Amino acid sequence: MLRWIFFLALFGMIDLYAFQAFKTVVKNNWLLILYWCITVFVIGNFVFHYYGFNRSDGFTQAHAYAFGLLIALLIPKMVLLVIMFGEDVFRVPQAIYRYFTEGDTAKGNYFANRRQFLSKVALGIAAIPLASIIYGMYRGKYNYKVLKYTLSFEDLPEAFDGYKITQISDIHSGSFDNIDKVNYGVDLINLQQSDVILFTGDIVNNSADELKPYVETFSKLKAKDGLFSVLGNHDYGDYISWASKEAKAQNLKDLKDYQKQIGFDLLLNDSRYIEKNGERIALVGVENWGAGGFKKAGDLKKASQHIAKEDFKILMSHDPSHWEREVIHDDYHYHLTFSGHTHGMQFGIEIPGWFKWSPVKWRYKYWAGIYKEMGQYINVNRGFGYLAFPGRVGIWPEITVIELKKAVKEV
Template sequence: MKGLIPLIILLIVEFYSFQAIKTITKNKWALMIYLVVSLALMLFIVYSFMNFDRGKGQTRGTLFVIGLALITYIPKILVFLVLFIEDISRLVEACVMSFVDNDREQFFIPRRRFVSQIALGIAAIPFSSLLYGMTIGKYNFKVIRQQLFFDDLPEEFDGTTITQISDIHSGSFDEDTDKIKYAVDLINEQNSDLLLFTGDIVNTHAKEMDPWIDTFKGLYNPKLGKYSILGNHDYGTYFDWGSEKDENQNFENIKAIHEKIDFKLMLNENVKLKKGASEIVLVGVENWGRKFGKKGDLKKATTDVKPEDFKILMSHDPSHWDEVVQHDEDHYHLTLSGHTHGLQFGIEIPGFFKWSPVQYIYKQWAGLYENAGRYIYVNRGFGFHAYPGRVGIMPEITVIELKKTKKVA
């Protein structure tokens, strides 16, 4: 019964889409091919969703189905909306005309051809965008640079650069190793002093990273080191495990990945980064999210940290900063997060405008935010998940330069 309502909705959407096609062509073969292809796609998508197996988790196959569903039905839903609005207007117009000339034969006014053409033209926009996102956009890596000024940054750290990546989601990659190698080379070209990864190295299984170990091991070793934390997907909670033993073993294997690619995994702990006689504190917590578990322990991670220390915090989910970190009595100068991916969909004109539906869920969802001198930077993500592409919100490599505020004489 649960699947019946969505199926009825799909059939209504398909009916309206066929009506649009029918108004622009009378060729019986073209209409027949459209019907056969549409029916085959609908049955395949419905069957795939109904038979999704949490015991297997998300695979490249499920990513393909999600992408296919979006690229098929978002355009058709737009066609439906345009033609449905036209039907309402036709009904109102017909009612008015029936009172005027009482001509029953003309009560149902023929569908307007140009409205169908407009509907199909509108539908072409998301179709082409989603297709671009699945073929090119998902690997269209962008380097985004940010310069931040702090009054209390130790002098020796003035000009220190940090490269941040987040949300690798290696289980989503296809077999195009050249694209990932290109991104790794792009990270290395930044030659920053510190390299940080802020969680979600896999979708679920540690084995997802096996084909990519050597690639990510090629990331350079900067002066101040390579550090990482866990994200919500790294705990394997989106999967029906056969036993607690298997789940725990997978989690241990995921933690071991970080050492294999030469990152120091931080589990509610901190490290002092030194330059000359000065030091700053890098803090890494486990995942703390408003909706995805609260394993992060900020107090445990900073037991030996002084309030006056300059602190950089790695915390995967930006809701941690929104609800806790920005209000903490200890001043966390900069928090680095990821998690949102910018929903992998939106509109962004750098420096002028950015929008994504995810902003209605997360107040801090992409880029830099500040409150009372406390900053958070939310990385848009390296990889992709669920929808196998990116539209408008591109995969990101962040480079942040720390600067000491110069005092005016």
């Protein structure tokens, strides 16, 4: 209860400043009433869905939208708070000075009036994150982007020169609310006409039942050399309560069965060879391994036990912290690793090829795109779906296409 009192008090303080800016510019009483109606509705809706909320009971789309609307309301108001409070840094000392120098001549009104120009500027600036968040919830979450890279390797088998790989990750099917948009995303994947499709985990939020309505949709995925997948931390059903251990085990079995129906060859600490014109590359898939309290079911040694050290190796591992902590230091030398997990936090600023930033960089060193360390590459996919916040702002859902090239050895 105390945390809710604190939450409402904090929001009240933020609104104290936000409303001052609004009423300085807007004089229509109906618009002022509308301001409070929207505020009360959004806060009330959030409290209704989250009071007594326990993550183990499951996270619904209603929870997601309650959270999303709160963020859409809170961030712009925090912008107003910063600007209006900044003005008060000057207004308060002026008021104190007038109190001691003007006395009764000021007739008790020692504060200078809010400057309308500054309020207009503040509202204009606050409108930017508001519009961005609303767009992210309405359109951004399905604003699929195809990101293409070419990576060269001296020891790539000749037969695989020009080999194309499409990676998708973090589908989170339980979050989807528009099957037509998901179908569009699947068509866009197939349009790349890659040789193989790799999925790097988190096909659901919690339960295998979330995937059932989308089995037919994802069954449309096609690639000449097949579809391969691994599990992510959300796929094990660890974040919700189950009636019994048997029910949880059955859920994981059902999820594996659904993946098989789609056409995925699920690699559970296992490997496969992809052969072409008498040459081959090794594809290795580990179960989830994540630093910072995440499940560590991945076993790199077990997954690679049937391949040779000299093979050209591609690894699928859901969490990029695995690459940082174990993979790049392994003497097997995994040429290219595919990961996901971070979603790029679904929020950030990105100008492709020039600049990218997201708060998630403070949690993950490798959080989006291509990185190279110790002669090995990783691609961290930003995710196909979304989780918790029902949208994406600046960090769009991603379909990665990587073409492998045979590099000429330097003499």
